[in-house]
Amino acid sequence: MAAASWQLKAARWIRPAAWIGGLVPLFLLVAGVFTGGLGADPIEYVTLRTGFATLLMLMCTLAVTPVRRWTGWNWLAPARRTLGLCAFLYVCLHLATYLVDQGFAWTYIVEDVAERPYVTAGFTAFLLLVPLALTSTKGSIRRLGKRWQKLHRVVYLAAGLGVLHFIWLVKSDLRDPLIFAAVFAVLMALRIPALAGRGKKKSPPGRPAATRRAGTESQEAAAGETRRAVSA
Amino acid sequence: MLIRKPEIPSSEITPERLYLSRRQFIGASAAALAAGTIPAVAACDTADGAARGEAAADGAPQRDELTPLEDVTRYNNFYEFGTDKEDPARNAPRTLRVRPWTVLVDGLCDRPGRYAFDDFVRGTQQVDRTYRLRCVEAWSMVIPWRGIPLRDVVNRARPRAGARFVEFTTLHDPVQMPGQRRAVLNWPYVEGLRMDEAMHPLALLATGLYGRPLPAQNGAPLRLVVPWKYGFKSIKSIVRIRFTDTQPRTAWNVSAPGEYGFYANVNPQVDHPRWSQARERRIGEFRRRPTLMFNGYPEVASLYSGMDLRRNY
Numbered sequence: 001m002a003a004a005s006w007q008l009k010a011a012r013w014i015r016p017a018a019w020i021g022g023l024v025p026l027f028l029l030v031a032g033v034f035t036g037g038l039g040a041d042p043i044e045y046v047t048l049r050t051g052f053a054t055l056l057m058l059m060c061t062l063a064v065t066p067v068r069r070w071t072g073w074n075w076l077a078p079a080r081r082t083l084g085l086c087a088f089l090y091v092c093l094h095l096a097t098y099l100v101d102q103g104f105a106w107t108y109i110v111e112d113v114a115e116r117p118y119v120t121a122g123f124t125a126f127l128l129l130v131p132l133a134l135t136s137t138k139g140s141i142r143r144l145g146k147r148w149q150k151l152h153r154v155v156y157l158a159a160g161l162g163v164l165h166f167i168w169l170v171k172s173d174l175r176d177p178l179i180f181a182a183v184f185a186v187l188m189a190l191r192i193p194a195l196a197g198r199g200k201k202k203s204p205p206g207r208p209a210a211t212r213r214a215g216t217e218s219q220e221a222a223a224g225e226t227r228r229a230v231s232a
Numbered sequence: 233m234l235i236r237k238p239e240i241p242s243s244e245i246t247p248e249r250l251y252l253s254r255r256q257f258i259g260a261s262a263a264a265l266a267a268g269t270i271p272a273v274a275a276c277d278t279a280d281g282a283a284r285g286e287a288a289a290d291g292a293p294q295r296d297e298l299t300p301l302e303d304v305t306r307y308n309n310f311y312e313f314g315t316d317k318e319d320p321a322r323n324a325p326r327t328l329r330v331r332p333w334t335v336l337v338d339g340l341c342d343r344p345g346r347y348a349f350d351d352f353v354r355g356t357q358q359v360d361r362t363y364r365l366r367c368v369e370a371w372s373m374v375i376p377w378r379g380i381p382l383r384d385v386v387n388r389a390r391p392r393a394g395a396r397f398v399e400f401t402t403l404h405d406p407v408q409m410p411g412q413r414r415a416v417l418n419w420p421y422v423e424g425l426r427m428d429e430a431m432h433p434l435a436l437l438a439t440g441l442y443g444r445p446l447p448a449q450n451g452a453p454l455r456l457v458v459p460w461k462y463g464f465k466s467i468k469s470i471v472r473i474r475f476t477d478t479q480p481r482t483a484w485n486v487s488a489p490g491e492y493g494f495y496a497n498v499n500p501q502v503d504h505p506r507w508s509q510a511r512e513r514r515i516g517e518f519r520r521r522p523t524l525m526f527n528g529y530p531e532v533a534s535l536y537s538g539m540d541l542r543r544n545y
Contacts, residue, residue: 039306039307039317039318040302040303040306040307040317040515040516041307041317041371041513041515043513043518044371044513101513101520102520103519103520105520108508108510108511111508112507112508116506116507116508117506118506168506169506171369171488172311172315172416172417172484172487172488173311173315173414173416175414
């Protein structure tokens with residue numbers, strides 16, 4: 001029961017911990033503003049860092065469910081929404097920086113979005129993330145029911161486009177974008193039922209109170225994923 | 233005020249502390265311009281952008297202020313030391329040994345030679361030139377270089393009639409250049425110019441900037457500066473200059489032929505396949521400014537008369 005008690009504590013702290021972790025890139029950027037650490041081209045720097053943070057947060061978001069299933073630490077689940085919202089925060093900052101960079105010159109911006117594949121991919125990914133952020137509330141989860149799960153699978157497409165966006169914009173050093181591509185590929189592979197292993201079992205009929213308290217768990221129920229709840 | 237008169241004696245070269253106080257420098261330039269005392273080349277050049285109605289979106293005329301030394305020396309593309317902008321400043325001064333340095337001159341010429349760096353620059357006139365540098369990534373700087381005109385080096389080697397191109401090669405030494413341990417580009421870095429481009433008075437072999445020897449991250453001890461072409465043409469840390477009858481296989485052109493041509497002239501009308509070249513951000517400025525044809529050096533246009541610059545990008 002000792003194990004269960006630390007997990008109960010963890011369940012209480014997971015959300016604030018995810019917020020703190022998710023906001024680290026933002027703290028670093030703000031600190032950079034005050035310490036002059038943004039380099040010779042601050043707009044480029046902020047664009048790169050916010051884009052990187054977006055992809056990082058998306059990958060963390062996508063990692064929550066596989067890790068939770070692997071370890072049985074169901075208290076991790078609420079981190080998914082928090083990290084997802086952080087990803088959305090960074091993509092908004094990223095887009096805003098781009099718009100500032102372009103001086104809000106709409107002719108150039110429209111041309112970029114329409115004609116430059118990496119911008120098209122990135123902008124599409126942003127558009128796909130908007131409805132996900134808007135339906136991240138408990139109320140939406142309740143209202144949309146099974147459709148919520150379907151809708152939020154769009155995050156796979158958005159993350160894929162985000163990685164493509166990164167691959168398509170670098171000049172010749174593909175290392176960082178390919179690391180993201182590899183991580184993304186692994187995280188997607190873990191969602192194939194045969195590879196997910198433990199995901200085979202059908203979901204238990206009742207849902208223990210502890211998981212319900214954890215908040216966003218109802219998302220998981222619809223997917224019929226294994227639930228090995230923390231016993232209270 | 234972008235080309236300093238080449239004949240300036242070294243005794244009259246602007247001291248570093250003057251370079252460093254930009255305000256004073258600009259003030260002096262403006263005064264000199266108003267008084268009409270700027271040498272002809274420079275006056276033409278400065279007037280050019282304004283004369284053709286190049287202006288920022290708010291209608292203000294574009295100015296070319298020197299990019300601060302700090303930015304010139306910490307924001308570099310020099311993949312031999314890493315692909316982040318700060319990597320060269322962090323790595324190059326620690327790992328690159330610029331003395332002794334040997335420059336090999338060979339190929340189709342009557343006076344080839346292997347020069348120690350000091351012998352290579354000796355006997356050629358040292359000049360100071362302030363040029364715009366436009367990177368293919370759509371940012372730019374204004375840098376006060378010191379160096380020797382490339383044409384003097386070419387003439388000294390007595391190229392044969394068959395020599396149609398000059399090929400430059402960067403040092404290849406993964407110990408001194410740790411970035412070469414990864415195959416980001418096909419090492420060593422190679423660049424090239426057509427012979428008439430190399431003979432153009434604007435083409436410079438730089439040995440210093442801001443009145444000091446070239447910092448390692450800027451391509452010490454010897455680099456090319458071809459101000460009307462994208463920055464990647466201005467090859468750094470040169471160890472070999474070769475005259476050839478065939479077009480050199482230049483590093484970026486080999487890496488992505490559809491994106492980086494041999495000529496790589498700055499051209500706001502011909503976009504990079506993946507991004508626009510119409511505008512650029514001058515480092516230190518907030519708003520993008522229009523990019524100028526040939527980076528604002530129209531005197532090179534005759535080199536390309538009759539050429540389709542869209543095809544020969």
